[in-house]
Amino acid sequence: MLGLGAAGVAAAPYVQEGVDSFLGAAAGKDPTGITGLLPNSSGFRYYSVADSVPKKTPATYRLDIGGLVDRPAAYTLAQLRALPQTRVVRDVQCVTGWRVPDTPFEGVRLSHLLDLAGVKPAGRALRFLCFDGTYSESLTLDQARRDDVLVALKMQDRDLPHSHGGPVRLYVAPMYFYKSAKWLSGINVTDRVLPGYWEELGYDVDAWVGRSNGRTDTPTV
Numbered sequence: 001m002l003g004l005g006a007a008g009v010a011a012a013p014y015v016q017e018g019v020d021s022f023l024g025a026a027a028g029k030d031p032t033g034i035t036g037l038l039p040n041s042s043g044f045r046y047y048s049v050a051d052s053v054p055k056k057t058p059a060t061y062r063l064d065i066g067g068l069v070d071r072p073a074a075y076t077l078a079q080l081r082a083l084p085q086t087r088v089v090r091d092v093q094c095v096t097g098w099r100v101p102d103t104p105f106e107g108v109r110l111s112h113l114l115d116l117a118g119v120k121p122a123g124r125a126l127r128f129l130c131f132d133g134t135y136s137e138s139l140t141l142d143q144a145r146r147d148d149v150l151v152a153l154k155m156q157d158r159d160l161p162h163s164h165g166g167p168v169r170l171y172v173a174p175m176y177f178y179k180s181a182k183w184l185s186g187i188n189v190t191d192r193v194l195p196g197y198w199e200e201l202g203y204d205v206d207a208w209v210g211r212s213n214g215r216t217d218t219p220t221v
Helices: 002-027 077-082 110-117
Strands: 063-067 073-075 086-093 099-109 125-130 136-140 149-155 169-172 184-190
Touching: 073 077, 073 110, 077 149, 099 110, 110 149, 110 184
Parallel strands: 063 184
Antiparallel strands: 063 073, 086 099, 099 149, 125 136, 125 184, 149 169
C-alpha cells in the first residue's frame, strides 16, 4: 500500500499535466464555457463565444492595422516578434470572480504599433477584431496608449497557445480579462468607441478592476 501511494504521488504531476493538456484541447471545441468549470493547475478557465476557432500558424497569421491611420499595415508573426518586446506581470482578474496572480505577459506595446501606423487627428478609439469571427473589443485611444496594454505574444514566458488566444492576443492589464481579446486579427482606429461583444450584452465598456463591477446590468448569457 505504501508503494502504491508513493507511486501515485510521483505520477501526480504527469497526471495533472495530462489533465491541463486535455482541458486546453477541449476548450478549443467547447464554445459554451463548460470546460471553464473544471479545475486545472494554471488557475485559468477557458471561454469561447464561437462555435469553433481556426488555428493560425506563423505562416498564415496576420494582424491588420487600419482605419483612421496614415500608414495601414499587415504584420506577420515574425514581424511582431522582431519589434521591441515589453514584459508585464500583473494579476489576471476575470469578471466572474476567478483570479490568477502574478501572471507575466510579453509582447509589443500597443502604443508602439499606433505610433508606427500614425493615428489621424480624428482617431479617438480602437476596435479590435478576432479571427474566431465573432468576438470584438474596444478601448479609447488614451487607454490604448498605456504602457501596460500589449499586443501579447507570450504568456507565462511561453508562446501563447491556441486555447489562450494564440498566436496573438490583446492584453489590457488594468481591466477585467474580457477586455483582453483572444485570437487578435485586426486593430481599427475609429472616431468613437464601438462597444465590443460582451459590452453589447451589458458589460461595462470601461472595465477597470476595482472601479467597475464588470456589468452595467445582468446579461442573459
